[in-house]
Amino acid sequence: MSQSADRTREQALDRLGRAAYRLSAADARLRGRATRTPGALSLTHARALRTLAEQGPLPLGQLAAHTETTAAATTQLVNGLAAAGYVTRERSAGNKRTAIVALTAVGRQRHDERQHALREALGSALAQHDTAALDAATDILRHLATIYDHL
Known part of the structure; x- marks a missing residue:
């Protein structure tokens, strides 16, 4: 070169x-x-709602893994989402120490609204880019996430 x-x-x-x-x-x-x-929803809040919408109710530890946050941070996250009425937290029938987090109807609606707004914003802001460019950007963002994890 x-x-x-x-x-x-x-x-x-x-x-x-x-x-x-x-x-x-x-x-x-x-x-x-x-x-x-x-x-208002942070990206972490939105990831949690999306995970619950896609996966259904999850133990707190699994939600933490899916949202790529610590258990302690996920506990705080779930506290905020529960206070907003977006999720419920119940004790597992099989293990009383395990909390199961589930999306409420209000949480599902908020998730759907957020996803619609995101699709609209992305579609509008990136309308001039074709699918190949969007796929390349997606690939670059995945690589950036990996780089950030190693910095």
């Missing part, structure tokens, strides 16, 4: 790194709004 091509690639990687930091900052702002604004 020529020096010019190397420099161009380094600049592209630098732009990608900056965009990744901007995405992380936007996520932090979203988390802040979720703690201050009734009805």
Whole structure:
């Protein structure tokens, strides 16, 4: 690869790194709004609702694994979702120490609203990109997640 091509690639990687930091900052702002604004959902809240919508009721530990958070953080997450009326938490019949978390009808509706809003926002903001570009972006985001896990 020529020096010019190397420099161009380094600049592209630098732009990608900056965009990744901007995405992380936007996520932090979203988390802040979720703690201050009734009805707002952080990405972690939305992941939990999506997991429960797709998987059905789960023990707290499995929900933690699916949302890629710690058990302690998931407990706090579930407390907030339960306070909002989005989930219920019940003791397992087979193991009284295990809490089973389930989506409520209100939680299902909030999840559906959030998914619709996300699809609309993505569709509008990324309308000029074809499926191949969207698949490439998805692949890059997966790689960024792996990189962040190793930093």
